[in-house]
Amino acid sequence: MKVSTIWQRQLCYAGQLQQCGDEVEFLGEKQIITVVPTFNSPVLHLISGDVGPFRAGLPTNVPMWLAVQLKQRQQGKIQAPDWMDIDRLTEMKENEKQSQTFTKMPSDHYMVEAKILLDCASDDIPRADEIRTIIKDIWDIRMSKIRTSVNKLIKNADSYAGLDNLTVMEINSIRPILPHALDQIYRIKASKKLRVPSQNSTTFHTSSRPSTSFSS
Amino acid sequence: MDEAAIEELELSDAESFEEVQLTAAQVIEMMEEAWVNEKFAPEILPHKMEVVDCLLGQIAYMEENLQSLPSTDFKKSIHQLEVDRLRFLVSSYLRTRLEKIETYVTHILKQEQQRHESKEDLYLSKQELKFAKEIAEALKQNFDGLVSFYPGLPLEEWVSQPVQPNMHSFVFLKSKKDVNEVVIDDGSIATEGESDLVDFREGAQILIAYSSVAGLLKKGDVKLI
Amino acid sequence: MPLPSSYSPNYFSIDDILATQERTPCKFLLNVPKMGQLNPSAAERDLKAGTSLELPLWLVIEMSAGRQPIITPELPKVFRESYREILKADACAVDLHKYSLHFYEVGSYVKHFDRRGDVHEILLHTFKTRYRQLMDLADNSVSDPSVQHSLDTLEKRIFVASHSARTKLNSWLIKSGSPLEAAELVVNHKKRKRVDVDDMK
Numbered sequence: 004m005k006v007s008t009i010w011q012r013q014l015c016y017a018g019q020l021q022q023c024g025d026e027v028e029f030l031g032e033k034q035i036i037t038v039v040p041t042f043n044s045p046v047l048h049l050i051s052g053d054v055g056p057f058r059a060g061l062p063t064n065v066p067m068w069l070a071v072q073l074k075q076r077q078q079g080k081i082q083a084p085d086w087m088d089i090d091r092l093t094e095m096k097e098n099e100k101q102s103q104t105f106t107k108m109p110s111d112h113y114m115v116e117a118k119i120l121l122d123c124a125s126d127d128i129p130r131a132d133e134i135r136t137i138i139k140d141i142w143d144i145r146m147s148k149i150r151t152s153v154n155k156l157i158k159n160a161d162s163y164a165g166l167d168n169l170t171v172m173e174i175n176s177i178r179p180i181l182p183h184a185l186d187q188i189y190r191i192k193a194s195k196k197l198r199v200p201s202q203n204s205t206t207f208h209t210s211s212r213p214s215t216s217f218s219s
Numbered sequence: 220m221d222e223a224a225i226e227e228l229e230l231s232d233a234e235s236f237e238e239v240q241l242t243a244a245q246v247i248e249m250m251e252e253a254w255v256n257e258k259f260a261p262e263i264l265p266h267k268m269e270v271v272d273c274l275l276g277q278i279a280y281m282e283e284n285l286q287s288l289p290s291t292d293f294k295k296s297i298h299q300l301e302v303d304r305l306r307f308l309v310s311s312y313l314r315t316r317l318e319k320i321e322t323y324v325t326h327i328l329k330q331e332q333q334r335h336e337s338k339e340d341l342y343l344s345k346q347e348l349k350f351a352k353e354i355a356e357a358l359k360q361n362f363d364g365l366v367s368f369y370p371g372l373p374l375e376e377w378v379s380q381p382v383q384p385n386m387h388s389f390v391f392l393k394s395k396k397d398v399n400e401v402v403i404d405d406g407s408i409a410t411e412g413e414s415d416l417v418d419f420r421e422g423a424q425i426l427i428a429y430s431s432v433a434g435l436l437k438k439g440d441v442k443l444i
Numbered sequence: 445m446p447l448p449s450s451y452s453p454n455y456f457s458i459d460d461i462l463a464t465q466e467r468t469p470c471k472f473l474l475n476v477p478k479m480g481q482l483n484p485s486a487a488e489r490d491l492k493a494g495t496s497l498e499l500p501l502w503l504v505i506e507m508s509a510g511r512q513p514i515i516t517p518e519l520p521k522v523f524r525e526s527y528r529e530i531l532k533a534d535a536c537a538v539d540l541h542k543y544s545l546h547f548y549e550v551g552s553y554v555k556h557f558d559r560r561g562d563v564h565e566i567l568l569h570t571f572k573t574r575y576r577q578l579m580d581l582a583d584n585s586v587s588d589p590s591v592q593h594s595l596d597t598l599e600k601r602i603f604v605a606s607h608s609a610r611t612k613l614n615s616w617l618i619k620s621g622s623p624l625e626a627a628e629l630v631v632n633h634k635k636r637k638r639v640d641v642d643d644m645k
Contacts, residue, residue, distance in 0.1 A: 029307070047294060049301050050302075157575045158572055165423060178391075181426070182388060182389035186388050186450040189389075189405070191567050192406035193406035261447075319447060376455070380455040
């Protein structure tokens, strides 16, 4: 019936790992951050675009990966993004708690930014520890909403969901479990009529209206 | 495919190359998008070698310039860091494609043959096609070798049932423009002709079966996330 | 990094091969000459019509198909009504691993023996109901680790993939900020560099 070879293992088990945090981080490191340099330098012609000129004491915008470099070499201080502020974050947290749906985050990579900047520049960011806690709170509130939504999604066996306002790292957090579970539900549904003569075997019909948006 | 076919493929490959004026930053963006798309799409996507070549050109040019800088120059390490990041991007993209080619080689070659016959653009680049054929050849030799040990095994059966990507796997996507009436593939065959439809607003983030959006993805109307 | 695809059986899938090896009850419709040895409880040369046997699933599927089926397949006991009732009542409490190592895979085949679709329904119901447990397990927030042993092969597959992704994410979140860490990616690039150049040629 079936020929098995050494290839089997490789083929069957190809792919159980997922995009890991590091790769989402990689994309997030492009976010533009303001630094205050402690040195002078003319414009740097990076492939991704020009940065600078750098004048000691004058704030300049650079990609986050560069900001981190400068900070680590003590060639600059990092300015926290506007939203990394206790009052704004407290308000965000309240809104997130009140809202049934996911609120819009100030940055599509808020968690990556928070993590990287608070890790490498906690001395430049006022009240860094409080900020860290409150961002983690927001993350946790959103995570628990995600869990509820995912459960609902699977219960209804929906074939579609809207995930507006979820950030990349949050989406990454339900990978691979959610898509994989939906794949299997799809397989069970799709194999329903296989090999069965067109006799009506339906006692169970799953509708999949595009209704249960995540945010509903 | 025979040798003549390969040559023809190479020709059509060259013809499909288009000249477009882009900034390096735009090229990087395209590369990032292609990388993430390739990572999450179950099947191999049409290759973006023009983007890869363009970016590699930028990288090579930069590296050449860097050689003239003294290694103590702080600018050098920053440029080097950027180059390393971009290299990672390109190689991860190429690697993902190679992995798909290895996994689905028979299936992919069959599809490429069909595309070739119907004069469509190929999904694999010249080098990838060569790689695919080598893998296919090695596999065939492996099986031929096995059969000589165990005569009577159904030799061609594995070719007729190649390993295929699961086109219905669920993917996360972001819509790059308003798209109307996307047919939701939910696996139920019963509802023929009355499938559910959905509209994507620009910027909407969606979880849906890949088969519903494969066309949109290749057109560039949506991107995977 | 391997492709992030989920399980979908193909020609080489060991799980699929194993699932189709599972013994499945069936009843012979015809007399089959000289096949008596298939029935260990009788010493006759021929297999009589009406004999009930358990044969591997792949054989049952073959022999029950076509214009003139030789056998009529029956549902394995875990897919029969009494077991279905248990699953309906509380699918999470069931040790699915004991029911069948390949519950969903075998189920996907044998559900075609059941014209009313009850097996199909119970497969979906069981998977959906047990998903929550699976998610808790993957997030490591379950107090009883023995739950893990009650998963069937398909569930275990999802669990393993999800658990490792979750662990990675958690360690990323906790990982504290030493300057080394930001440079981690770069270190990796350098190691890979030589290979990359080869790839691109």
